[in-house]
Amino acid sequence: MSSAVIVREASKSFQLRHDFTIRDALANRRKRQDPSNIVQALEDVSFHVDQGEGLALMGQNGSGKSTLLKLISGVMQPDSGTVHVRGTIAGLIDVGAGLHPELTCRENIYLNSAILGMTRAQTATNFDAIVSFAGLERFLDTQARFLSSGMFSRLGFSVAIHTEPDIFLVDEVLAVGDGQFKRKCRRALLAQRVKGMTLIIVAHEVDLLRRLCSNAVVLDQGRVVFQGPLADAEKVTGDDDDGN
């Protein structure tokens, strides 16, 4: 089995910055060197994910899970170390990211698909499937801002899953939406995994993770503290919703 994602000794730190104007920049010149303004988000992270594997990313808030997803999606680049991927990626780091509240659902479907790398023709082919999956037939020509937050995330998820990426990154987005839709998402994710899609998911619901993932990486303050079978990871994290 070949790897879909290889992360090797990746580190990422952020400089906290408060100067967005020239005046601030001049005033804060000295603070720039101040080490307390640097946050080490990831330190020396290495792991790999096989093609078709489901991997759970676990850890407390602020442990570096989202930063890691951003490195894998290419939105950010590591300060040191390398990240390699195989195939196309759809990042569902935030369901609302590509959606514009002022556009109608129909316009949003086309725009968001394009943002995720689909052509117009491909979107047209998938259009009905996207709409029926999201259950938004009645709202096609309604502006997205009139949708409830649940509908909003249904739309985002539906577009993303229909781009049929090789690697799908999911960041806690399944926390929204009702139970019925969550089950639908889970089934869709499983169906895609059967077809060979690689899944990397951040979620706190152990129940959901158990169905979708076999392995886990647990982060703590930017370091990998565990990698291995999900069942063992649950022991490390204490098997509750917060991962404490």
Next chain:
Amino acid sequence: MTTLDTRTEIESDDLATGGKHRLHEPGGRGGLIEVVRHRTVLSMLARRDVRMRYRYSSLGFAWAYVKPTVQFLAYYFIIGVVLGLERRVENFAVYVFSGLCLLFFFNETIGNATRSIVKNRAIVKKIWLPRQVFPIAGVIVAASRFVPQFLILMIGATATGWYFTWTGLAAAVAGVGVVVVWGLALGLLLSAVNVYLREVQNFLELTGFLTHWLTPMIKPWTLVAGRLVPDLGLVGVMLLTAYLWNPLTTAVELFHLAFWSPTVDFYLELSPYLWTRAYVFFGLGVVVLAGSQWLFKRLQVRFAEEL
């Protein structure tokens, strides 16, 4: 989930497979060629911005004309009629409007492009796209507003005796070319700088206003030369050189040559070496564009964390 020497795998993988299913670094390298591959999203973003801008106004797209029309009327009546420039410049209305619509295009391009990355931060932070699509979409939106203004210019010029010449066509193409290449070059650069220093977008209002007065859009260059050189001597010559040898003056004068000159009996007011300047500033614009793409590529690496 076994540990392995990833370097060995990456190397052997590169030999074994090719194409799409090769291991690669996620995201892109920041080249402009990636924008061509993402042209679907480019056109959709441009369309979204055009649609969004006037969605809530009853006048809709007509608002696109309000600002240039008010500016034009102000210049025409105050500078032309009240201050009497109309009597010295034949067909003053076409003279002003041909420069005005081109400068409007330029300022709109810079403004749209500069704000584009910050405005689309929700996408930039979460989904990888070649980041140049945002400023370039801004240029397309500006062009969509320029086209109808250009048609009005054509109508006005034709009504006052304009006729087709090949020189005129070449001058019009060159004028638009200089504006596009410089607008894109500066817009690309400023969009990236604006992520780090939000102050940049505040300067635009000011520079937009200045472009109207520091080019021969309202008054012919001869009037400027007539004051600068006798009054200021060598300094005046230097100022005049700077006034003439810049891309915007060149573009405005090219539009005068294309749309105003054919409508008047004498057009001595056009500045010298116009075609030389057209070549120089188009070529220089391409060089500056390459330079600002080079800088953009470096600055975009940290966009996601700065926004």
